[in-house]
Amino acid sequence: MALDLWQLRRQKRMTIEELARTAGVHPALIKAYELGERSIPERDLERLASALEIDVEEIKELSDPPPRGPSRPAAPSPLEGEPPRPRYDSGPRYDSGSRYDSGSRYDSGSRYDSGSRYDSGRPSYGRSDSGRSGYGGSEGRPSYGGGEAGRSGYGGGEGRSGYGGGEAGRSGYGGSEGRSGYGSPNYNRGYGDRPAPRYDSERGPARPPRPDYRQDRPDQPDRIERRPDRPLRKPGGLKRRPQVAPARPSQLEHLKILLQQLDMSGDDLLRLAGKPLSMLNRREASHLLTTCQEMLAERKPERPKGKRQRPYLPESVDEHELVYLTQIQLDENPMHLTLFNGATLEGTLKGFSPYALTLVTSGGDEVTVQKLAIAFYQVKPSPDGEGADQDGES
Amino acid sequence: MSASDYLRYLRAVKGGPTPQDIETATGVPAGAYRQIEQRYRSMGTEEELASLAAYFEVPTEELTSRVEWSRKALSAALVVAVEQDRPIQLALRNGHTITGKVQWSDLGAALLKLEDGHEVVVQRHMVDRWQIVEA
Numbered sequence: 001m002a003l004d005l006w007q008l009r010r011q012k013r014m015t016i017e018e019l020a021r022t023a024g025v026h027p028a029l030i031k032a033y034e035l036g037e038r039s040i041p042e043r044d045l046e047r048l049a050s051a052l053e054i055d056v057e058e059i060k061e062l063s064d065p066p067p068r069g070p071s072r073p074a075a076p077s078p079l080e081g082e083p084p085r086p087r088y089d090s091g092p093r094y095d096s097g098s099r100y101d102s103g104s105r106y107d108s109g110s111r112y113d114s115g116s117r118y119d120s121g122r123p124s125y126g127r128s129d130s131g132r133s134g135y136g137g138s139e140g141r142p143s144y145g146g147g148e149a150g151r152s153g154y155g156g157g158e159g160r161s162g163y164g165g166g167e168a169g170r171s172g173y174g175g176s177e178g179r180s181g182y183g184s185p186n187y188n189r190g191y192g193d194r195p196a197p198r199y200d201s202e203r204g205p206a207r208p209p210r211p212d213y214r215q216d217r218p219d220q221p222d223r224i225e226r227r228p229d230r231p232l233r234k235p236g237g238l239k240r241r242p243q244v245a246p247a248r249p250s251q252l253e254h255l256k257i258l259l260q261q262l263d264m265s266g267d268d269l270l271r272l273a274g275k276p277l278s279m280l281n282r283r284e285a286s287h288l289l290t291t292c293q294e295m296l297a298e299r300k301p302e303r304p305k306g307k308r309q310r311p312y313l314p315e316s317v318d319e320h321e322l323v324y325l326t327q328i329q330l331d332e333n334p335m336h337l338t339l340f341n342g343a344t345l346e347g348t349l350k351g352f353s354p355y356a357l358t359l360v361t362s363g364g365d366e367v368t369v370q371k372l373a374i375a376f377y378q379v380k381p382s383p384d385g386e387g388a389d390q391d392g393e394s
Numbered sequence: 395m396s397a398s399d400y401l402r403y404l405r406a407v408k409g410g411p412t413p414q415d416i417e418t419a420t421g422v423p424a425g426a427y428r429q430i431e432q433r434y435r436s437m438g439t440e441e442e443l444a445s446l447a448a449y450f451e452v453p454t455e456e457l458t459s460r461v462e463w464s465r466k467a468l469s470a471a472l473v474v475a476v477e478q479d480r481p482i483q484l485a486l487r488n489g490h491t492i493t494g495k496v497q498w499s500d501l502g503a504a505l506l507k508l509e510d511g512h513e514v515v516v517q518r519h520m521v522d523r524w525q526i527v528e529a
Contacts, residue, residue, distance in 0.1 A: 320498040324505060324515065340406055340488050340520060354502075371502065372406035375488050375520040378513060 004063035005048065006034040012052050023051035036063045247285035252277055255285060258292035262299070325352045334380040335359060339373050346380060396467070397438070397460035398431045402519035403487055404450040405431075420445040471524050472499040478526070482506070484516055485523040492516055493527060 003011075009019050009030075016034075020027035025044050032038040033048075039062040040048065049056040247255075255277060259269060269277060273288050280288065328335060329349045337345040337359070347359030350366060357377075358368045405411060411419075413428040420427075422442050430438040430446075438446075438461065447454040475482040475496045483493040484506070492514055494506030503515050 320500040320505070321503045321515065324498075338488075338490070340403070342488055370406070370410050371517060372402060372410050372519070374517050375486050375490060376492060376514050376516040378515065 002058055002060040004034070004036075004060050004066070005030070005040065006063060006066045008052050008054060008059060009034070014052070019048070019051055023047040034063055034066065036065045244281040244283045247277075247280045247282050251282065251285040251289060252280070255280075255289055255292065258289065258296060261296055262292060322354075325349065325357070328379060335377055336380040337369060337377040338375045339369070340375050341373075345369060397443070397457050399468075399519045399521065400457065400460050401427075401431045401446065401450075404452065406519070408450060416446070416449060420449045422446065468518065468521060468524060469499070471526060472496050472504055475526050481509075481527040483525045483527055484521045485525075486516070486520045487522045488520065 009016070012019075014022070016027050016030050019025075020030050023030075023044070025047055029038070029044065030048075033040045033044070040059065042056075045056050045059055045061065049059055052059075262268075264272070266276070272291065273280060273284065275284075329352070332348055334346060334348050335357075337357070339345065345359060345361075345367060347361040347367065349357060350360045351358040355372075356368050356370050357374070358366055360366055405416070413431065414424075416422070417424055417427050420442075422445055426438065426442060427446070430442070438457075440458065443457040443461065444454045447457050471482060474480075476499075479495065481493050481495050483491060484504075485491050492506055492508075494508040494514065497505040497507050497513065499505070499518075502519075503517050506514050506516060508514060
């Protein structure tokens with residue numbers, strides 16, 4: 001069942017800013033979507049669904065505005081004997097001369113996004129200590145009574161977003177932690193000719209929940225009503241796009257290669273994926289790629305560690321001679337070396353390197369010969385052997 | 395014999411100077427001599443080969459004529475001899491000729507099994523000519 005965007009966002013414990021950043025949608029737009037002032041276009045629907053890690057169908061295209069939060073929690077009663085708190089509106093009012101002096105309620109004017117009313121740099125409701133305003137925000141940043149550092153929130157107690165309720169003690173018009181927002185102490189400073197509200201203990205019963213803000217603006221009918229040519233679409237009756245994009249061509253190509261390596265046919269693929277290759281979406285293709293790679297890894301024998309893998313070239317390896325010399329050294333067989341100038345040398349191999357051989361001659365001397373100087377060598381035939389060194393022909 | 399093998403041979407004849415020594419003496423760029431000697435494909439400019447020929451006191455043509463004689467040709471002949479199980483005849487620069495079946499060959503040497511059963515390891519840089527013996 002589709003839910004309102006704000007509900008889904010709260011379920012994910014995300015702020016509007018976080019959602020905006022993740023989805024790549026402007027926070028003001030998200031706020032408008034959540035307030036139900038705008039229906040969510042399909043492009044943003046997909047982005048938001050992706051950011052919230054849900055399916056597109058789970059988001060209502062036109063959200064119902066979030067319910068008003070409960071009345072502000074009662075402020076602690078003044079201690080007995082304590083002098084009554086001074087009224088904050090007794091002094092000079094802040095923002096005198098601004099349009100907020102008109103005494104109108106914060107929400108009695110035009111919509112929050114109505115443009116120039118909440119221009120940058122002008123103080124506004126919910127102004128926080130950091131100098132950034134809420135409800136339209138300074139520097140042109142829209143926010144709704146945002147708390148400190150311009151973080152959005154409809155009077156959110158900690159500057160966290162929220163529309164007056166839902167998260168206890170945080171958001172809501174009755175923001176509980178005394179920060180900016182409609183329930184903050186700043187709110188009590190008063191504005192315009194309207195006296196600042198007092199704490200509940202002074203005011204008596206809690207203020208009834210505010211009516212829907214749209215009802216406060218009969219002069220500005222709902223956007224949908226203003227556009228009768230655009231039929232109101234039912235949230236459930238939308239023609240949805242596929243929730244996940246189709247698989248990338250590169251994914252399909254990679255899959256084909258892997259399936260070939262696995263000797264898998266189309267039927268095997270159907271069993272594995274449950275659908276043909278062309279019907280896979282991006283997520284399914286990714287999952288299938290992982291599965292195939294794992295299957296392939298299981299089939300391949302593990303390469304011996306420490307063994308350098310090189311393409312085979314007859315002359316790219318030098319280990320044959322190394323192995324041969326090692327065996328000669330172990331067997332302690334005498335060697336017969338013929339050098340490039342025709343000289344010969346006999347002895348037992350004591351050691352060798354890629355570039356030289358060290359022999360111990362019969363007299364006990366050690367002689368190191370560079371391979372460069374060697375024409376050929378052989379294991380010296382035993383005295384009773386046949387045909388010693390008979391291959392040399394001049 | 396390829397130019398690289400021939401250079402290797404010349405270096406041996408000259409007493410085994412290092413590639414760095416040769417580069418210093420001839421003015422060949424650092425690393426170039428090693429590339430010429432070790433690479434399988436044709437390497438070295440005419441100027442470099444002329445400098446090396448002068449250093450080794452051989453005619454320049456001895457080197458330039460071998461540049462296109464790829465070292466791979468000997469490798470290919472050794473591989474063919476193994477695949478066809480035919481003996482190969484290697485004529486060495488010191489005048490020896492060795493004929494036998496190739497047991498293995500690698501970067502620096504080849505093992506030939508002679509008709510009498512003895513084994514000889516021939517250093518590749520000594521091989522001047524070769525021929526696969528007809529069966």
